[in-house]
Amino acid sequence: MTLRGKAGIYAGAALLRLALFAIPGLPDLLTGRAPLLLPLFSLLPDAQTWPIFTALLFILVDLLSADALVKLANSGEAGNSKLFASPRRAKKACGLVVAACFLFNPLTIASCVGRTTSVFTNCAILYATAKAIHGSPFNAMVALSFASYLSMYPLLLLPPLILLAFDRQPEKRRTDSCIKFAAKNVLVVAGVMATLQGMSFALTGNSWEFLDRTYGIQLTLSDLTPNVGLWWYFFIEMFDSFRAFFLAVFWLHLGSYVGGLSIRLRTQPLTVIVILLGVFSIFKPYPSIADTSLFLAMLPLYRHVFPLMRYTFVAAAALLYATFLGPAFYHLWIYAGSGNANFFYAITLVWSLGQSLLVSDLTFAVLRDEWEVERPEMVGKDVKQI
């Protein structure tokens, strides 16, 4: 927690990334994204003659995310929310360890050096959560609007974030009614989103076509580039007459987790956010390792319930398996030509199943921890669910 410790970890992470940026040929992964990112990147000097500035920008974003994570961890919200105090909360991880786990995670480093724009979304989500915990709901909502503007799915984090902000409001400016508070914050989100869309409208020459090109692509999955998710192969092999139905089913499925989790885990809204982030990294239309790295970043916050998780080895093994074989099978399919799409598709299935195992295991551990408050004699005993 000391400043020296913090500075040490940040500097180490920054130097490692700088070294990796210097390696020539690590690919540019800047895909078609929100219009406002374009003027941001045009502010920087030309990327081909002065690549250091783009590198610095991405390193900065990573360090800001780590900072938000430190604030999150040090607040102790994970074990000790307003309405729930875990019996194991003494064992929580310290903020610096959490930040180090995030910064030195190979997936995070890969997303930073690959210059994906998901790092901006991740930073915004972490900031939104950190601000909500520290009692500035307005900032949290603004940050979440930025995240939703960049990708669509953070909007689904709005209910748990409102609940978190409501729980952690500062005493002086309290709104007692949850509904009023929620309504106020929804209006804030709507306002900021409208402003951002308006700015994009003005930037793209006064036309709304950018909506179709950014959000429309996610809704209709018009680009089927292979990624680590489940959607692309499914919708490649799907006949055209069923596409609309299955798109609706997949989006409905993605949205169905929010309500259930928020109601069941009302007392721990931060946990809801973490589980939702895990769910999104599996089931969103264009997932990437940046989304997984965000979920894995928030996972050490629950170090106190790790002993209650049942399948850590299986999940870890499945994720490692997929991490090593995924690039190999992709290369075999696309470059070597000696494998076909099924190899890579199988790896995406393993990756999704491993992650879903991790998410459900975390949910089980958190719920069991919650249950042991009322049944303290069951600590260490076998349980089942009926």
Add this chain to the structure above:
Amino acid sequence: MRLLVSWLQLLLIAPSLLVAAASDYHEQLTLRPLPFSSVLASFHFRSNTSLTDFESQNFRLFPRSLGQILQHAGTRELHLRFTLGRWDAENWGARPWEGTREGGTGVEMWAWLDASTDEEADQKWLTLTNALSGLFCASLNFIDETRTIRPVKSFQPEGHHSAETLANTRLLHGVLPHEVVCTENLTPFIKMLPCKGKAGIGSLLDGHKLFDASFQSMAIDVRPVCPPGEDCFLEVEETIDMVLDINRSKRPQGNSIPRPVPPQDLVCDQSKPYHSDKTCFPIDHLGSPDWNLAQVFGRPMKGTCPLADPEVPPVCIQVPGSRDVFSTEGSQEKQGADGQSRCYLLDPNNDFTLALTNLRSDDKATEEIVKPEAPLLYADRSFTGYGQEHGGVQAILTNPSDEEVEFVYLESLPWFMRIYLHTLSTHVSTSTATSTNSSTPNSDIIKEVYYRPALDRARGTQLELVLRIPARHTVFLTYDFEKAILRYTEYPPDANRGFDVAAAVITILSPRGMNLRTTSLLLYLPTPDFSMPYNVIIFTSTAIALAFGGLYNILVRRFVGADEGPPSPIKAKLAQLKAKFMRKPAATVQQPTEAKK
């Protein structure tokens, strides 16, 4: 149609005169032997009709089917090309008709349509392509918005249009590189001729020989022509160019399998050290074998077409004066218009054939063929890179002449080939070797860029570059692209063959107007496993169900200790069954003891 009439009234001063019937239809076959025992045969048919006749649907020599389609689709000018094969510019020299009657491999079509808005032009284009696809038995109806572009600098109208009509027209250009041109496309061509392939040079056209050629191109051009001081008329030109390999065409139809030549007929290279009775290095393809028209085309020419202009000699051949050419009796030889060729006026009632003999003289100074003219530009295009994610395109453009050449390079690319325009680069070298001696900045070579990016499944990429190459230099034009993966139903049945990318169209602006086209390319896209749609749906649904079901169960069920809670019904049933089995052996054990008692 009303527009045409009003335009007519504006331009005509005198009442329209009937054009003399004699000059309405003109046909000519030009033969030119090429190096390596090939012969270029250019069939050219031209019909005129006055605009009043056209409007009043009075079709004589102009094909009615085509005329009615043009009126219905509001077409001012139409150019349609069916091409197969590749023009070997290095051996055969400049293209026939300066490349203006040639298209990219497959079908290429461009037209000026009467339209005031883009939507109207699209509608008329749709009508035109669908109607022409029925007329020519070609799948022109597949030229939809993903294969249509609106070129800016590449095509200029060949007909005479007034400025106000031109302002109200739109140029649209469509390509279908995958189309296989075949006899079914030749038949409507021949049916549109006045003599319908029964007399005149049209009687030589045979699908077997035409589609066996090394290069063949069928072109239809319809344009309005207004000679100064005379009335305007509408002209339709049908051109068929083919480069026949003489030895291959001479194989008889019934026996077309190549067989070894008997040893006494072999033409051997006697300068080789190993030349003897038993070893021979054949050079029969280097010389010009003897051939005649009936052999090469498979059938004799049946007289002349009575509707043709009798002043125009139907057959001309371009050979040096030293070559002997024999023609059938009754034909008259004339000096050709360009001074180099010999033309023949034929006996209208008899078959006609021309025969050329093989030059067996040892005097190498005797020329066998007219040396082909060197072209202004050589163009080659190919893919670079490997793998099915990224690739690059490289176009090698060579200027062999002594003057600077300025031209427009047009590419119409499919949407699934996503090009990165920022990677467009040129480098110049003084030879065709890829040595990088100087990399000049792009602005020296590329003067203007017209680029319209692609939209997925809506339109393709249109890239037009105005380039200038100094004399005797070669330019390597490269850019990178990314390949998209398509939906199951968007792949053709032979998905692993690849997708055809249309030929690049090069229009030379200076020193003189010419056209050339590169070859088309085959693009390999990553393919999914086509045998597995059901399996994929099942597996993915299972993965989703496992995740959702697991999470749902954990959220909804309540915790109890392992030994608390109601016993599971399955376990209870199992316990019952076990108890039954335990009881039975106990019962059988007891009975014998009781019996003993």
